[in-house]
Amino acid sequence: MTATLPTVATSGLSEDAASTYAAWFATLSDPTRVRVLHAVASSTEELPIGTIAERVGIAQPTASHHIKLLADAGFVELRKVGTSTQVRVNEACCTGLPHAADAVMGTLDTLPCCPEDVQEDVAVRAMTDADLQAVADIYVQGIATRNATFTTEAPTPDALAAKWHRDHRWVAEVEGTIAGWAALTPVSDRACYAGVAETQIYVDEQFRGRRVGVALIDRLVNAADEAGLWTLQAQIFPENRASIRLHRSSGFRIVGMRERIGKLDGVWRDTVLMERRR
Structure with missing residues (x-):
């Protein structure tokens, strides 16, 4: 995933934008892969693959497989430290993915009203x-x-x-x-x-x-x-x-x-x- 977000024309999604979003969503079609991404994205620091496997409850080779696919799609970034691979979320996907969902669902111009969770104090x-x-x-x-x-x-x-x-x-x-x-x-x-x-x-x-x-x-x-x-x-x-x-x-x-x-x-x-x- 790159930092550049496809534009959304008022007449609908362009073919290029639709293809880009479809590739992102396809990467997230596996529930385990989604859990792996969540484990990485919700961490405040880089994580070794072994730690990710433990948090998700899967074998390390399985975690490595899903992390490679997530990295190929641009959702996570990898950094080699000696023999270990450190994984962190690609910050661009934290904005790009919600934007894609809004674009596909046609909610970009919907303005929410009054919040209901403001504390009384x-x-x-x-x-x-x-x-x-x-x-x-x-x-x-x-x-x-x-x-x-x-x-x-x-x-x-x-x-x-x-x-x-x-x-x-x-x-x-x-x-x-x-x-x-x-x-x-x-x-x-x-x-x-x-x-x-x-x-x-x-x-x-x-x-x-x-x-x-x-x-x-x-x-x-x-x-x-x-x-x-x-x-x-x-x-x-x-x-x-x-x-x-x-x-x-x-x-x-x-x-x-x-x-x-x-x-x-x-x-x-x-x-x-x-x-x-x-």
Whole structure:
């Protein structure tokens, strides 16, 4: 699987796109192979083939067979370390495969509504200038992960706020503490792009896993819709699967992969381009 996603015409899938997707799905036609891929994809680190075989409950030669087929299709990547083969998921497939399913099922333009799993103790309100230092501190946490932004140095709170739509910035509070924030940044000062903005969503590390991001993106996109913004976009590192899932849950679709779009710490990085149309 390559990072380049086939385009979907409004009249239907092209023959090339259909052939590409069919090959991906054919690779996943075996239940054991699907379990092998899941074992690799759900791991936070590379796994030797023996460990994968143990987790799935199959013989090592069987695991090797399925891993080879998955590698040939591009779902996993292999790295030799001495006599051992280390296996990791191909991050491109974490975005490419969901995109393929959406394309085939014709759901790319379906916008989900109100989430039902926002915890009651998460309250979202408009951001004020008094919140900016806490917001900047949470942003610094994101910078440190090296999977949230190309920014490497902490901006001042005022510099951070200067980029945003003033009417489209929000904070989430849990028991009176700012647990995360979200904001929209205009993509251009040209009048023709006045309704296009880019999302930023950051959650304090101590509040991750408490649906704070879900509450923030729900408020962000609904407020944007009410204000007449017609396109929201997000550029996300492929490794940041949590952010990709969050945006997909609010109707964003993957429109492509921007390969080697910029360097972070001297290393070329890709970004997934996601988009939500009103």
